[in-house]
Structures are given as C-alpha cells and as structure tokens.
Amino acid sequence: MGAKLLCFCLAAALLAYYIYAPIPEDIEEPWKVMFISASFRAVSDLAAVADWLGLMHYMEGLMLITSAEYVPPTSDENVTVTDTEFSNVAVRLYLPRKPSDGLRRAVVFFHGGGWCLGQAGMRSYDHLTRWTSNMLNAVVVSVNYRLAPQYHFPAQFEDVYSVTKFFLQRSVLSQYGVDPDRVCVAGDSAGGNLAAAVAQQLLEDSEVETKLKAQALLYPALQTLDLNLPSYQENANKPILSRSLVVAFWSEYFTSDPSLREAMASNRHIPLESSHLFQFVNWSNLLPEELKKGRVYTSPVYGSPELAQKYPGFLDARAAPLLVSDAQLRGLPLTYVLTCEHDVLRDDGFMYARRLRAAGVPVTHDHARDAFHGAVTFVLSPTELAVGHRLRNRYIEWLNENL
Ligand SMILES: *[C@@H]1O[C@H](CO)[C@@H](O)[C@H](O)[C@H]1NC(C)=O
Numbered sequence: 001m002g003a004k005l006l007c008f009c010l011a012a013a014l015l016a017y018y019i020y021a022p023i024p025e026d027i028e029e030p031w032k033v034m035f036i037s038a039s040f041r042a043v044s045d046l047a048a049v050a051d052w053l054g055l056m057h058y059m060e061g062l063m064l065i066t067s068a069e070y071v072p073p074t075s076d077e078n079v080t081v082t083d084t085e086f087s088n089v090a091v092r093l094y095l096p097r098k099p100s101d102g103l104r105r106a107v108v109f110f111h112g113g114g115w116c117l118g119q120a121g122m123r124s125y126d127h128l129t130r131w132t133s134n135m136l137n138a139v140v141v142s143v144n145y146r147l148a149p150q151y152h153f154p155a156q157f158e159d160v161y162s163v164t165k166f167f168l169q170r171s172v173l174s175q176y177g178v179d180p181d182r183v184c185v186a187g188d189s190a191g192g193n194l195a196a197a198v199a200q201q202l203l204e205d206s207e208v209e210t211k212l213k214a215q216a217l218l219y220p221a222l223q224t225l226d227l228n229l230p231s232y233q234e235n236a237n238k239p240i241l242s243r244s245l246v247v248a249f250w251s252e253y254f255t256s257d258p259s260l261r262e263a264m265a266s267n268r269h270i271p272l273e274s275s276h277l278f279q280f281v282n283w284s285n286l287l288p289e290e291l292k293k294g295r296v297y298t299s300p301v302y303g304s305p306e307l308a309q310k311y312p313g314f315l316d317a318r319a320a321p322l323l324v325s326d327a328q329l330r331g332l333p334l335t336y337v338l339t340c341e342h343d344v345l346r347d348d349g350f351m352y353a354r355r356l357r358a359a360g361v362p363v364t365h366d367h368a369r370d371a372f373h374g375a376v377t378f379v380l381s382p383t384e385l386a387v388g389h390r391l392r393n394r395y396i397e398w399l400n401e402n403l
C-alpha cells in the first residue's frame with residue numbers, strides 16, 4: 001500500500017512538474033501551449049539523461065523529434081515535390097503545377113532547429129513550404145544543410161550559400177521558369193540566421209549577377225555577443241526555447257567543447273580585443289524603451305582570448321549577421337522581420353530591424369505580442385494554434401505583396 005501511494009505521489013508530482021509551466025497570461029489557448037511546452041521539455045530531459053548515461057549526444061536525442069516528424073516527398077494536385085541535390089547539397093524542391101501567366105517567383109527556404117536539428121521533410125516544414133509554393137504559385141527550394149554536432153560552422157552556412165548561389169544562376173532559374181527579379185531567401189530561427197547571413201554574403205560576391213528581391217526572417221537568431229539581452233533575461237524559461245537551449249545551440253554550432261557553452265552561459269565568452277563589436281548589439285541604443293522595462297545597460301564582462309582563438313566562428317558575421325558595420329547593411333534587399341514578445345531571440349530581431357532601417361533598407365517589422373518562439377510551425381493537429389495560422393498567413397501575405 002505504502003509503495004503504491006509513493007508511486008502515485010511521484011507520478012502526480014512528475015505530471016504537475018511537466019504540466020505546470022509559467023505560460024504568459026496573454027497567450028491564447030494556454031492548455032495547448034502548456035501541452036506543447038511540456039512535450040518539448042520531456043524530450044529535452046530524456047535527451048539530457050541519455051547524454052549523461054553516455055548513450056547518445058544530447059542533440060542526437062533531440063533529433064529524434066525530427067525523425068519522428070519526417071514525411072517523404074509527396075506530390076499533390078497543386079505541387080510536385082521531389083528530393084534532389086543542388087550543388088551537392090540535399091534539397092526538397094516544390095514546383096507548382098498550376099499554370100502561370102509568366103515567370104514564377106521563388107523562395108529559397110532554410111528550416112530552423114538551432115543548426116543541430118530539423119529537416120525540410122519535417123511535417124511542419126514540409127507543410128509550410130508546400131503552402132508557400134501553393135499560395136504564391138512559386139518555386140520553393142527547402143535546403144537540407146549539414147547539422148551539428150556532426151558538422152560545425154561554417155558547414156551549415158556553406159551549404160545554404162552554395163545552394164542559393166547555384167539556384168541564382170540565370171540558366172538554373174530559367175530551367176525552373178523563375179523570374180530573376182523575384183527570388184527571396186527565408187527562414188525561421190536558425191534558418192532566419194542563415195537567410196540573413198546569405199543575403200549579406202551575396203552583396204559581396206562578384207560572381208553572382210542575380211540580386212535577391214527580399215529576405216524574410218522569422219524570429220531569427222542574429223548575434224552571439226550578448227546572451228543577456230533583456231529578452232534573454234525575461235524569456236529564459238518561456239515555451240519552447242529556453243535560454244539554456246539557445247546557449248547549447250549557439251555553442252554547438254561552433255564546437256562540442258563544453259568550455260564554450262559554459263562561457264556563453266555566463267556571458268563571458270567575448271575577449272577584450274573584440275570590445276568594438278559591442279556597438280552593433282548595444283541594446284541601450286538599439287531597443288525601444290518599452291522592451292527595456294527599466295533595465296539599465298551594464299558594460300560587458302570580458303573573457304579570456306583563448307576561446308575566440310580556438311573557435312573564431314562565433315565572432316564571424318556569417319554566424320552572427322548583427323556584427324557587420326552599418327555600411328555593410330546598405331544595399332540589402334527588402335526585409336520582413338517577425339519577432340515574438342515571449343521569445344529569447346526577440347531583441348535580436350528588433351535590433352536588426354532598427355539597424356537595417358537606419359541603413360536605408362526598407363523593413364516590415366511585425367511584432368507579435370501574444371506569441372512565443374516557433375509559433376509559425378504550429379498549424380497542424382495535435383499542435384495546431386490559432387496564433388500559428390495568423391502569423392503564417394501574415395508572412396505569406398507579405399511575400400505575396402512584396403516578392
Ligand atoms: C490546391 O489548390 C486549391 C486552390 O488553392 C486548394 O483549394 C486545394 O486545397 C489545394 N490542394 C491541396 C492538396 O493542397
């Protein structure tokens with residue numbers, strides 16, 4: 001009897017721990033969000049245990065979500081879907097079947113997942129890219145770039161860059177009936193990071209003659225420098241992306257060496273020699289007052305120069321697009337930025353939108369006050385949310401009007 005009671009109490013406590021998560025008051029459908037958040041935490045905790053037992057790397061444990069969500073390439077009445085390769089990189093290609101009056105638009109899409117997870121064939125991404133192709137009658141190229149921990153920076157960036165560069169060739173665009181004046185890059189989260197980095201690099205690449213029409217960045221990660229921005233402090237434990245998970249993703253992008261993760265967790269990974277870079281992410285100047293909520297900016301605390309020497313990637317603008325000068329932002333294409341209030345990465349998006357505007361780039365910045373990280377991908381049962389539909393439709397509407 002005693003043992004049964006103990007088991008019952010333990011189970012109840014575990015359940016309460018998982019179900020109870022502080023869900024912000026203004027979030028719609030709180031029970032569903034709690035369920036989504038609890039599921040993510042459960043998988044994350046199981047992955048942490050498996051890592052601790054030496055069974056698998058933590059990210060490989062999380063990657064099981066990606067594998068469970070995989071759907072094969074399946075064509076429907078509107079879109080032909082195939083898995084193929086562009087420039088030796090795997091891509092999932094969506095070609096509209098509906099007739100078109102002239103040349104089509106195209107979206108080169110990079111999925112999210114912290115440079116470690118995700119894939120174009122995940123049910124939620126397959127749905128989003130298919131929807132994009134169908135609604136815009138556009139060609140969509142969704143890139144399966146290499147992932148950490150097997151591959152570190154710059155592999156992820158190099159893969160998405162070479163696919164984009166390959167696709168932008170006149171001969172390739174014409175093969176797919178794409179208008180060279182109407183191509184954009186887009187991505188969510190780590191994919192938004194890659195899209196921003198690709199758009200910047202293309203400006204400097206004299207071999208590419210086709211210019212991007214637009215970039216669409218959905219709650220992107222854009223800087224490695226300051227991992228204690230107000231949004232990092234305020235949203236450290238919001239669904240579905242905690243501060244510690246962002247730190248794990250960022251550090252894993254560059255190395256599996258835990259010393260970088262530990263330094264990033266305490267925000268002491270930047271050496272004094274790189275202090276000039278802080279001007280590009282100085283939230284004291286770059287954030288609106290209502291996001292600071294009375295917080296006072298304090299000077300950065302510097303770390304030893306060793307980490308930056310060993311892993312220079314984290315100071316590279318191809319990983320952290322906010323680190324370029326204002327002059328390098330000029331000439332970037334029309335930009336869409338989505339930020340969510342309850343998101344660790346909120347302030348990255350705010351600062352980039354602000355700096356782009358100051359550099360003369362036309363920016364549409366949508367800020368969703370009642371949303372959390374990843375919202376656009378929650379449009380399918382059993383994790384279907386009204387806010388997901390709303391934000392997804394808004395993004396597609398922007399592309400429809402601007403691409
Ligand atoms: C094909 O497109 C039509 C019109 O946009 C839509 O009503 C239909 O649901 C689409 N079919 C699929 C399988 O998505």
Ligand SMILES: *[C@@H]1O[C@H](CO)[C@@H](O)[C@H](O)[C@H]1NC(C)=O
Nearest residue numbers: 278279282284285297299300
């Ligand atoms: C950040 O901006 C504030 C206000 O303009 C300024 O006092 C501070 O020196 C800046 N810090 C850095 C590291 O750029």
